[in-house]
Amino acid sequence: MGRLRSACSLALCLTLAALFPVSAQTPPQPPPFVSRDEDGQWTIPQKNYANTRYSGLAEINTENVKSLQVAFTFSTGVNRGQESAPLVVGSTMYVLSPYPNILYALDLSKEGAPMKWQYNPQPAAAAQGVACCDVVNRGPTYSNGRVFYTTLDAQVVAVDAETGKEAWRTKLGDINRGETMTMAPLVAKGKVFVGISGGEYGVRGWIHALNEADGKSVWKAYNTGPDQDVKIGPNFKPFYESDKGKDLGVTTWPADAWKTGGGTVWGWLSFDPELNLLYHGTGNPGPWNANQRPGDNKWTAGIFARDPDTGDARWFYQTAPHDIHDWDTVNEMILLDMEWEGRPRKVLVHPGRTGFVYVIDRTTGEVLSAKPFHAYTAVTGFDMKTARMLINPEKEPVNNRVIRDICPTAPGAKDWNPSAFSPKTGLLYIPHMNMCMDWQSSEANYIAGTPYVGAEVRMFPGPGGHMGEFSAWDIREGKELWTIKERFPIWSGAVATAGDVVFYGNMEGWFKAVHARTGEVLWQFKTSSGIIGQPTTYRGPDGKQYVAILSGVGGWAGAIVSGDLDPRDATAALGFVNAMRELKNVTTKGGTLYVFKLP
Amino acid sequence: MCSSSLRTLVLIGALLAAGAAGARELRVCADPNNLPFSNEAGEGFENQISELLAEELGARLRYTWWAQRRGFLRNTLKVGTCDLVPGLPANAEGVLTTAPYYRSSYVFVTRADGPEIASYNDPVLREARIGVHLIGDDGSNTPPAHALARRGVVDNVRGFMIYGDYGEPNPPARMLVALAQGEIDVAVVWGPLGGYFSTQQTVPLKVVPVRPAFDGPKLPMVFDISMAVRREDEALRREVDAALARRRADVDRILTQYRVPRLDHPSHHADVVR
Numbered sequence: 001m002g003r004l005r006s007a008c009s010l011a012l013c014l015t016l017a018a019l020f021p022v023s024a025q026t027p028p029q030p031p032p033f034v035s036r037d038e039d040g041q042w043t044i045p046q047k048n049y050a051n052t053r054y055s056g057l058a059e060i061n062t063e064n065v066k067s068l069q070v071a072f073t074f075s076t077g078v079n080r081g082q083e084s085a086p087l088v089v090g091s092t093m094y095v096l097s098p099y100p101n102i103l104y105a106l107d108l109s110k111e112g113a114p115m116k117w118q119y120n121p122q123p124a125a126a127a128q129g130v131a132c133c134d135v136v137n138r139g140p141t142y143s144n145g146r147v148f149y150t151t152l153d154a155q156v157v158a159v160d161a162e163t164g165k166e167a168w169r170t171k172l173g174d175i176n177r178g179e180t181m182t183m184a185p186l187v188a189k190g191k192v193f194v195g196i197s198g199g200e201y202g203v204r205g206w207i208h209a210l211n212e213a214d215g216k217s218v219w220k221a222y223n224t225g226p227d228q229d230v231k232i233g234p235n236f237k238p239f240y241e242s243d244k245g246k247d248l249g250v251t252t253w254p255a256d257a258w259k260t261g262g263g264t265v266w267g268w269l270s271f272d273p274e275l276n277l278l279y280h281g282t283g284n285p286g287p288w289n290a291n292q293r294p295g296d297n298k299w300t301a302g303i304f305a306r307d308p309d310t311g312d313a314r315w316f317y318q319t320a321p322h323d324i325h326d327w328d329t330v331n332e333m334i335l336l337d338m339e340w341e342g343r344p345r346k347v348l349v350h351p352g353r354t355g356f357v358y359v360i361d362r363t364t365g366e367v368l369s370a371k372p373f374h375a376y377t378a379v380t381g382f383d384m385k386t387a388r389m390l391i392n393p394e395k396e397p398v399n400n401r402v403i404r405d406i407c408p409t410a411p412g413a414k415d416w417n418p419s420a421f422s423p424k425t426g427l428l429y430i431p432h433m434n435m436c437m438d439w440q441s442s443e444a445n446y447i448a449g450t451p452y453v454g455a456e457v458r459m460f461p462g463p464g465g466h467m468g469e470f471s472a473w474d475i476r477e478g479k480e481l482w483t484i485k486e487r488f489p490i491w492s493g494a495v496a497t498a499g500d501v502v503f504y505g506n507m508e509g510w511f512k513a514v515h516a517r518t519g520e521v522l523w524q525f526k527t528s529s530g531i532i533g534q535p536t537t538y539r540g541p542d543g544k545q546y547v548a549i550l551s552g553v554g555g556w557a558g559a560i561v562s563g564d565l566d567p568r569d570a571t572a573a574l575g576f577v578n579a580m581r582e583l584k585n586v587t588t589k590g591g592t593l594y595v596f597k598l599p
Numbered sequence: 600m601c602s603s604s605l606r607t608l609v610l611i612g613a614l615l616a617a618g619a620a621g622a623r624e625l626r627v628c629a630d631p632n633n634l635p636f637s638n639e640a641g642e643g644f645e646n647q648i649s650e651l652l653a654e655e656l657g658a659r660l661r662y663t664w665w666a667q668r669r670g671f672l673r674n675t676l677k678v679g680t681c682d683l684v685p686g687l688p689a690n691a692e693g694v695l696t697t698a699p700y701y702r703s704s705y706v707f708v709t710r711a712d713g714p715e716i717a718s719y720n721d722p723v724l725r726e727a728r729i730g731v732h733l734i735g736d737d738g739s740n741t742p743p744a745h746a747l748a749r750r751g752v753v754d755n756v757r758g759f760m761i762y763g764d765y766g767e768p769n770p771p772a773r774m775l776v777a778l779a780q781g782e783i784d785v786a787v788v789w790g791p792l793g794g795y796f797s798t799q800q801t802v803p804l805k806v807v808p809v810r811p812a813f814d815g816p817k818l819p820m821v822f823d824i825s826m827a828v829r830r831e832d833e834a835l836r837r838e839v840d841a842a843l844a845r846r847r848a849d850v851d852r853i854l855t856q857y858r859v860p861r862l863d864h865p866s867h868h869a870d871v872v873r
């Protein structure tokens with residue numbers, strides 16, 4: 001068996017963690033462009049351009065966190081999956097609902113945080129039928145007096161943060177062609193960076209830069225096709241041979257297949273202002289099956305570094321060349337500086353859907369390490385020379401065959417929900433899954449009047465019988481220090497704080513505070529619905545520290561509840577329902593903001 | 600045809616069954632933009648057959664329109680906005696299906712002056728430019744796409760998204776237009792699409808069922824098509840079955856009129872149409 005993960009028991013891991021909290025060397029640190037002065041706000045979902053999701057606030061600590069209590073709550077009015085991050089700018093909190101993507105401003109300076117205004121962009125209702133996996137949105141972002149976000153029907157809106165008046169809106173996609181938007185934009189250097197979702201509809205993926213002032217297009221780069229469209233020119237210097245050559249976005253595909261090849265952009269963006277590089281992932285190749293698209297299928301399922309001013313590609317690294325498992329590269333990329341084999345390196349840390357935590361030199365795209373954080377059978381190892389996973393051919397989904405125990409599954413070892421990094425502990429806190437699946441050809445399906453044979457996927461818990469894990473990860477050593485097992489997959493993000501408390505939520509609805517060094521659960525609170533959101537923390541106008549989370553189950557994993565899927569239909573939500581049947585017995589739909597503080 | 604008095608009786612029965620004021624409704628969920636199956640103007644063969652059924656059940660026909668994509672059943676039949684879906688494979692999961700009312704096959708469609716194609720193994724398919732429909736779900740595609748890939752026919756195959764551009768009429772028909780315009784040489788499509796749209800083009804097209812009909816045990820090219828109701832609606836299923844049986848001749852006439860290639864119907868042969 002190819003399950004290579006260290007087989008230490010949970011108890012033993014905890015013991016080791018206690019003896020050696022972090023490696024002897026200086027832990028990785030956020031780059032200098034991340035301010036060391038905590039201003040107490042949370043203005044973008046990632047907290048900062050480096051995506052650390054770490055707050056310097058320390059009022060809430062490991063000693064007093066057990067006294068946390070509810071400060072106020074607020075209903076988003078939409079009982080669908082709440083993946084968004086509550087933002088705080090000055091004394092205002094911004095909360096964004098799933099479709100129809102209503103933005104609420106709450107006045108934190110008044111008791112109970114009353115609503116200041118709400119803004120409804122009124123996206124096209126038809127977009128709901130197009131979104132692949134619930135009608136989620138991963139958050140607004142703030143810059144220069146405006147709140148920016150994407151709508152399900154592929155528009156980008158800019159809203160005046162004071163008044164709630166629309167400043168501009170730009171339509172970038174057409175739901176008639178399957179194009180939707182769910183990601184949180186990133187705003188930097190006067191530009192709003194956004195990408196398109198919809199790989200399963202044959203969308204050709206792109207990232208687009210809009211002028212922050214008026215929403216007009218500055219540049220647009222595709223992730224498949226000729227070099228010119230991908231913005232590959234003389235300054236493109238990928239580290240690995242397999243990424244060098246002319247028009248690989250065409251030649252690594254069968255004729256014309258790149259035109260509907262996927263490579264969408266719906267995950268997290270990072271930005272290094274010193275290197276002047278924007279980092280984004282690309283989605284899986286589609287909509288062909290793997291044997292219908294021989295080749296690496298550039299530039300899907302990889303990481304691009306681009307010049308934010310022009311869109312010009314600087315380097316690319318493909319985490320899943322010729323992806324056969326739906327392993328989009330959408331997960332967060334945390335920018336850190338660390339000493340690596342005696343040399344200071346600027347790195348990008350990416351816990352991938354593939355099940356590896358990659359440490360990549362963010363100047364050059366060289367992979368310094370790739371270590372597994374999930375049990376796996378689909379892969380047998382990693383070749384550091386080529387920086388490619390070694391794919392296990394026996395676990396490749398092939399028509400006419402039944403394949404059992406494929407790990408990780410299609411949503412990967414970890415999906416979009418972001419990790420947090422604490423410079424105090426030097427650890428990365430990774431919310432992830434522990435799941436495997438069986439795959440076989442299905443009975444007849446039917447779409448647009450046309451019968452076809454689909455894939456019948458059944459997901460189930462991985463080794464140990466649980467489906468979720470919250471793990472503390474030593475980046476240098478490439479190993480887990482402790483992990484908390486969860487019955488269901490963890491679909492929520494994490495936040496780390498200077499009080500050495502880390503927060504996340506589970507799909508049953510528990511919001512948890514964990515000791516950053518030991519993994520001990522110090523406090524938990526049962527919210528009204530399962531949690532798949534992103535916690536944030538801030539200093540309120542009263543000077544006290546608060547922690548905020550949206551509760552409301554859904555997303556791909558939770559669609560059985562938010563989409564009323566039939567638990568008898570094991571293959572619904574692309575096979576997730578098989579594993580999630582019990583979720584209907586433990587939680588119901590919701591859409592509520594919870595904010596906590598010390599008494 | 601039933602007499603007016605009989606029809607009145609049926610109506611009264613329906614009223615009693617419904618236990619409410621007003622005529623009985625036959626609530627059908629269908630795609631508003633997908634000929635030859637259905638459209639909002641009622642021009643598809645599923646529209647025509649639904650009308651027959653409504654007549655036979657003494658009910659007023661009412662549609663809920665919803666694009667037949669992922670989530671179609673979940674958002675329509677399953678939540679109760681309608682009671683009948685007029686076209687689903689006979690062994691569709693999660694619903695109760697009627698006896699099949701037609702059996703069709705994937706077809707090779709070529710221009711009248713184009714190649715003859717004997718089967719998926721025909722060497723012609725290694726050279727010709729071939730169009731297939733793509734589904735887009737992970738691991739899912741139309742059977743012809745799988746059959747060609749299995750044979751290593753890849754580079755000369757062009758994919759057309761089954762969803763197409765929903766802003767255009769009947770998005771899956773785009774492949775037949777491409778064939779007529781010479782962008783591809785062979786279109787491998789589901790029979791009803793091929794039969795109907797081959798008559799709508801500017802050049803003559805010919806339509807023949809693909810061979811083999813089963814490309815291995817897990818890859819059928821031939822499907823029985825039924826109507827579907829909710830799993831618990833046994834009574835409605837029986838009514839629809841009976842009505843379809845009574846109107847068999849009319850159903851056949853409609854399917855012939857739309858040139859649906861039939862494998863359960865001896866009168867149909869591959870032909871060249873203008």
